[in-house]
Amino acid sequence: xxxxxxxxxxxxxxxxxxxxxxxxxxxxxxxxxxxxxxxxxxxxxxxxxxxxxxxxxxxxxxxxxxxxxxxxxxxxxxxxxxxxxxxxxxxxxxxxxxxxxxxxxxxxxxxxxxxxxxxxxxxxxxxxxxxxxxxxxxxxxxxxxxxxxxxxxxxxxxxxxxxxxxxxxxxxxxxxxxxxxxxxxxxxxxxxxxxxxxxxxxxxxxxxxxxxxxxxxxxxxxxxxxxxxxxxxxxxxxxxxxxxxxxxxxxxxxxxxxxxxxxxxxxxxxxxxxxxxxxxxxxxxxxxxx
Amino acid sequence: xxxxxxxxxxxxxxxxxxxxxxxxxxxxxxxxxxxxxxxxxxxxxxxxxxxxxxxxxxxxxxxxxxxxxxxxxxxxxxxxxxxxxxxxxxxxxxxxxxxxxxxxxxxxxxxxxxxxxxxxxxxxxxxxxxxxxxxxxxxxxxxxxxxxxxxxxxxxxxxxxxxxxxxxxxxxxxxxxxxxxxxxxxxxxxxxxxxxxxxxxxxxxxxxxxxxxxxxxxxxxxxxxxxxxxxxxxxxxxxxxxxxxxxxxxxxxxxxxxxxxxxxxxxxxxxxxxxxxxxxxxxxxxxxxx
Numbered sequence: 042x043x044x045x046x047x048x049x050x051x052x053x054x055x056x057x058x059x060x061x062x063x064x065x066x067x068x069x070x071x072x073x074x075x076x077x078x079x080x081x082x083x084x085x086x087x088x089x090x091x092x093x094x095x096x097x098x099x100x101x102x103x104x105x106x107x108x109x110x111x112x113x114x115x116x117x118x119x120x121x122x123x124x125x126x127x128x129x130x131x132x133x134x135x136x137x138x139x140x141x142x143x144x145x146x147x148x149x150x151x152x153x154x155x156x157x158x159x160x161x162x163x164x165x166x167x168x169x170x171x172x173x174x175x176x177x178x179x180x181x182x183x184x185x186x187x188x189x190x191x192x193x194x195x196x197x198x199x200x201x202x203x204x205x206x207x208x209x210x211x212x213x214x215x216x217x218x219x220x221x222x223x224x225x226x227x228x229x230x231x232x233x234x235x236x237x238x239x240x241x242x243x244x245x246x247x248x249x250x251x252x253x254x255x256x257x258x259x260x261x262x263x264x265x266x267x268x269x270x271x272x273x274x275x276x277x278x279x280x281x282x283x284x285x286x287x288x289x290x291x292x293x294x295x296x297x298x299x300x301x302x303x304x305x306x307x308x309x310x311x312x313x314x315x316x317x318x319x320x321x322x323x324x325x326x327x328x329x330x331x
Numbered sequence: 332x333x334x335x336x337x338x339x340x341x342x343x344x345x346x347x348x349x350x351x352x353x354x355x356x357x358x359x360x361x362x363x364x365x366x367x368x369x370x371x372x373x374x375x376x377x378x379x380x381x382x383x384x385x386x387x388x389x390x391x392x393x394x395x396x397x398x399x400x401x402x403x404x405x406x407x408x409x410x411x412x413x414x415x416x417x418x419x420x421x422x423x424x425x426x427x428x429x430x431x432x433x434x435x436x437x438x439x440x441x442x443x444x445x446x447x448x449x450x451x452x453x454x455x456x457x458x459x460x461x462x463x464x465x466x467x468x469x470x471x472x473x474x475x476x477x478x479x480x481x482x483x484x485x486x487x488x489x490x491x492x493x494x495x496x497x498x499x500x501x502x503x504x505x506x507x508x509x510x511x512x513x514x515x516x517x518x519x520x521x522x523x524x525x526x527x528x529x530x531x532x533x534x535x536x537x538x539x540x541x542x543x544x545x546x547x548x549x550x551x552x553x554x555x556x557x558x559x560x561x562x563x564x565x566x567x568x569x570x571x572x573x574x575x576x577x578x579x580x581x582x583x584x585x586x587x588x589x590x591x592x593x594x595x596x597x598x599x600x601x602x603x604x605x606x607x608x609x610x611x612x613x614x615x616x617x618x619x620x621x
Contacts, residue, residue, distance in 0.1 A: 066481060191353050
């Protein structure tokens with residue numbers, strides 16, 4: 042279940058230090074992409090793909106793509122005009138380590154590299170082209186106006202406003218849920234599963250853990266203030282951002298996370314024993330509170 | 332040769348005002364993408380594709396994709412951290428009409444929508460999937476570290492520095508040339524021409540007009556100050572940016588543009604009479620000085 046070493050090597054290869062462009066730009070991309078993070082999204086690609094019979098080699102490109110997209114979104118989210126975060130994973134964020142212009146371009150280029158990975162090389166069979174084009178379609182939809190970028194825009198607009206639970210769910214379903222769900226589906230597509238009961242099972246599973254992930258994030262933002270000495274008080278509350286805990290209370294949010302875990306497990310039924318790895322991942326996503 | 336009305340309708344359809352995400356985000360994307368511009372890149376897609384026998388319908392998606400990418404690059408280039416331009420096509424630039432965060436996200440989402448257009452719908456023949464995946468590969472390579480984003484990064488680094496002609500050419504080949512060349516090649520790919528003499532002809536043609544386009548831009552920056560009353564003095568000189576005219580003189584730059592026009596025309600020989608439309612486009616790109 043731990044694919045972190047593998048994705049580290051794959052990302053390293055995806056971002057070579059060549060002299061074809063700007064060394065500084067590639068260094069900024071490598072600074073943000075290499076050597077850190079839970080790598081949850083690539084792990085979802087590998088775990089879902091292996092569950093449906095894909096080889097690890099067939100999963101390297103989509104695994105790299107979702108992480109490159111995730112990293113690009115973090116770089117842009119940290120910009121002064123966005124969340125204005127100077128720190129990321131305990132280090133200066135990209136625009137502090139380099140500069141704002143380089144950080145904007147690094148995010149832009151990471152998005153392009155993600156699609157370049159999905160496109161693969163020129164010598165593919167028609168079957169592989171269909172699989173890869175499906176992955177391009179899924180990723181583009183998952184990060185555009187009806188996905189990650191749309192959710193980030195709603196998030197910016199919602200600061201200081203009162204959202205109800207359905208509106209909050211909708212925002213998170215786009216902002217973080219869409220890429221998590223897409224990661225699971227890219228694993229399926231790389232395995233050649235593009236429709237049918239197993240596809241639908243993974244879609245339902247992805248939606249459930251996408252939602253669970255965000256609820257858990259909100260829970261950690263609260264319990265971190267209580268349990269962890271020296272940690273800055275809940276950043277969401279400080280930014281007056283609506284959260285699951287502020288809307289449902291801590292216990293209500295915990296119950297909602299558990300409900301999504303149950304939903305994720307139930308969704309995996311059509312996979313039988315092959316679903317065990319994904320089941321464990323759902324537990325990991327929600328178990329982070331402990 | 333004038334495909335501007337068609338691309339306007341195609342872009343309008345590519346950016347529908349839905350309630351699936353943030354209305355403000357989509358409005359910012361539409362504000363920047365609709366109703367303006369020479370539409371040179373989509374015109375190159377249509378003209379190259381038609382020359383090789385593609386239907387206009389088969390060219391709509393790649394034509395939209397290159398223009399969406401061009402618009403995203405303009406939005407990000409105009410940001411305060413980049414070129415800090417408050418005006419674009421005579422109107423407030425995106426971050427002035429909306430705000431910086433929205434402008435960053437609008438550019439990000441436009442890149443995703445471009446790849447979504449290239450991916451197309453799910454019900455494609457394997458042949459079409461191969462063509463479309465080739466287009467994804469070309470576009471991703473043309474706008475990443477070894478293409479547009481890499482060139483923009485080199486441009487940022489070169490302000491105030493002395494570049495020689497080869498270094499200047501390399502920067503422009505990436506920053507503007509790569510997307511222009513890609514536009515021509517997307518037209519070929521949409522026509523099912525993925526290699527061979529016609530492919531090589533269009534590659535050479537695209538490289539020549541990409542270079543010619545930038546030389547002409549530099550010429551206009553100088554002649555505009557001389558000929559056009561009320562026009563702001565050459566912006567490149569003001570920003571201490573290296574240009575073809577500053578390195579070669581005005582007459583030298585004009586000769587270089589003419590040489591690229593000749594190179595573009597010569598490249599089209601393998602297309603015979605079908606190359607007339609592209610020949611006229613090369614004349615248009617370079618004739619802008621007159």
